[in-house]
Amino acid sequence: ECRLLWMLAGGCRAVGQSILRGNGISARPALRLLLALTASQAASCFLLHTARAFTHRSSSDFLTSSTRTRSAAGKRACATAAMSSSSDLSAFLKESRDGAMSFLKGQTPADTSLVLVMGNEACDADSAASAITLAYAASIGKLPVLVPHGKVLVTPVINIPREDLNLRQDVVFMLKEAGVDSADLVFFPELPEERLREMLSSKGLKLILTDHNKLGVAQSWLSSAVIGVVDHHEDTGSYKDAALRVVDDKIGTCCALVAREMVGGGDDLGALRGTFGKEVALLLGAALVLDTRLFKGKCTDLDRALGRALGYLEGEEASGVAAGRMKKLSEAREDVRGLTSNERLRKDYKRWGEGAKAYGIATVPCSLHDWKADDPNWVSEVAAYGSKEGLPLILTMHTYTDTHGAFRRQLSVHSTDAALLAACCTHLEAPDHPAVLDATGDGSLKLERVDIGGGGG
Structure with a gap:
């Protein structure tokens, strides 16, 4: 099964830590590794911590940064x-x-x-x-x-x-x-x-x-x-x-x-x-x-x-030199047109935990709609990848620029466990995340579900 969420706005910088601590969740700090690529970094920190939240719960002490x-x-x-x-x-x-x-x-x-x-x-x-x-x-x-x-x-x-x-x-x-x-x-x-x-x-x-x-x-x-x-x-x-x-x-x-x-x-x-x-x-x-x-x-x-x-x-x-390099490097990084779904998943992938507590996160530099256009069976490919890796939960994070030149981020959540999937999505869409509220005055992550059409999710 797969649930699709579209992040409309970024969250806060200090997301995840206080809510996870309050719920007795061990949120591995290393999960923030994927976040340097985009503007809405803090909100994605929370999303990564959330993946951990639904696969592993224990007490945790947070270390100095x-x-x-x-x-x-x-x-x-x-x-x-x-x-x-x-x-x-x-x-x-x-x-x-x-x-x-x-x-x-x-x-x-x-x-x-x-x-x-x-x-x-x-x-x-x-x-x-x-x-x-x-x-x-x-x-x-x-x-x-x-x-x-x-x-x-x-x-x-x-x-x-x-x-x-x-x-x-x-x-x-x-x-x-x-x-x-x-x-x-x-x-x-x-x-x-x-x-x-x-x-x-x-x-x-x-x-x-x-x-x-x-x-x-x-x-x-x-x-x-x-x-x-x-x-x-x-x-x-x-x-x-x-x-x-x-x-x-x-x-x-x-x-x-x-x-x-x-x-x-x-x-x-x-x-x-x-x-x-x-x-x-x-x-x-x-x-x-x-x-x-x-x-x-x-x-x-x-x-x-x-x-x-x-x-x-x-x-x-x-400088102009820096801007020129950024343009060329970004274009090279975001060009996934010739890649299969399996290759897109492997391009920027991290795995955390072992056994029933394992999950994976892949960052894919294209929108969900574009991925589906390139491969109508992309959801099945994600499921196959998760099965091969032995993962009960796998997330794909998407970064892209829309037709108006605005930076966007999307997220898809995949699991063969319907209860795990529902709990993860419900938690993501909750309106009262304390860590987000502390930093922004609004406890919501501002997520909205996206329908990408039949056959893909």
């Missing part, structure tokens, strides 16, 4: 950094991939460590750019706190299957602009798990997370390897002993936090382009304009500092 720690032990342990044999980003990526593959085949000295820098499983532009740029900076000695004593190889990891990269045309476009050949990148499924486990046991494997601050369930076995976290999503409180831990959910793009670490931890980012070159600047800039919506969405002083360092701000307004 912003932490920055550098342990003294971590500083001592990470006093030196490995140097890349080339200052060129493309050369570094090729060398690091070749080195990592040799490393994982056991073709490196026993006293050498492998440091993987990995973004999240949705792999948007911010996730890919932050992993690549942070790894590059670490490789040329700019982040000594993250690299242990001795011989070390630093390698960025793209956290999706290689064949799924083409589903993310904005990422493909960004990499091409920066002169990055995807053949020179390491994709997580290419890493042999058996060898990683061996290295984990021998303490030869280290992991730095960007754009997320807790590993997903399927990768949680790597938790003991985490030495660093740089992220802009709500803090889950994981890896408190990491040598470097920077988590601030107020920041618009993770790349702004990464850039700050690349120049030594200060807010003066002026040296970025001169130190790291135009390729790195192009990667950071792509994530910046997309995640902040050209400085008009979620955007802080640090995001604007990155914009000024890259020449993307003229006073307080986006």
Whole structure:
């Protein structure tokens, strides 16, 4: 079964937390990961928390949203950094991939460590750019706190299957602009798990997370390897002993936090382009304009500092260069015309929980009407995807621009459990959500049901 809802207006920034706490619901903070793409971010936070609400209820303590720690032990342990044999980003990526593959085949000295820098499983532009740029900076000695004593190889990891990269045309476009050949990148499924486990046991494997601050369930076995976290999503409180831990959910793009670490931890980012070159600047800039919506969405002083360092701000307004990049990247990201329904679901998908408590959320950059026009059987395809993933509940969130140029958001809720589906929709449409009321003076999420015609829902 499927229920369709159209969000007519945004909710509040602090949605979800108080109502969920009041109802004894454990709302995983990480569910807010999907929200950076659109203007109505806060309302969608609530929707994501709601998905959790109907699949898992327990008491919960909410953690602070912003932490920055550098342990003294971590500083001592990470006093030196490995140097890349080339200052060129493309050369570094090729060398690091070749080195990592040799490393994982056991073709490196026993006293050498492998440091993987990995973004999240949705792999948007911010996730890919932050992993690549942070790894590059670490490789040329700019982040000594993250690299242990001795011989070390630093390698960025793209956290999706290689064949799924083409589903993310904005990422493909960004990499091409920066002169990055995807053949020179390491994709997580290419890493042999058996060898990683061996290295984990021998303490030869280290992991730095960007754009997320807790590993997903399927990768949680790597938790003991985490030495660093740089992220802009709500803090889950994981890896408190990491040598470097920077988590601030107020920041618009993770790349702004990464850039700050690349120049030594200060807010003066002026040296970025001169130190790291135009390729790195192009990667950071792509994530910046997309995640902040050209400085008009979620955007802080640090995001604007990155914009000024890259020449993307003229006073307080986006420069022509920034606007041009935003247009091209947005068009690439939103073009799903050639994708099947299954590919649209995989394009930006996250899964939470296990077993009966599992659910998935896919962000699809087109309207429900357009999706149905492209595939009249899209609801069946969503159901098949949910069944394959073993999900009792799956949501699709839709972002698009209407014919009048206005930004819109839609949501569809799917479940084989009629009671679960009805309860979720009733909760979403309730008029008195306390968290929304506190922030906006109106407790409603302003949802309206949409009829997209027969055969689709």
